[in-house]
Amino acid sequence: MTIIEVSLVLIAIATVLSMYRVFRGPTTVDRIIAIDIMTTITTGLMVLFALYYKRAIFLDVALVYAVLAFLGVIAFARYLEGGL
Secondary structure, rough: OHHHHHHHHHHHHHHHHHHHHHOOOOHHHHHHHHHHHHHHHHHHHHHHHHHHHOOHHHHHHHHHHHHHHHHHHHHHHHHHHHOO
């Protein structure tokens, strides 16, 4: 197995664990954190695809996705805090 294949297996395990937290999280904050973890996992998956396919455009997509995911988590946090 190559390093990329091992990384894909570890990402799959991390995805299953975070999905468990999304569905079984005792609070809304736990679920939001699990969704944030899944966006981080997705960003890592895009980087692995960029390495595997040797395409730099995937890195640009991963960067934009990470920034948008960060803004989404900030919006959720502000909403839960009660701000506009």
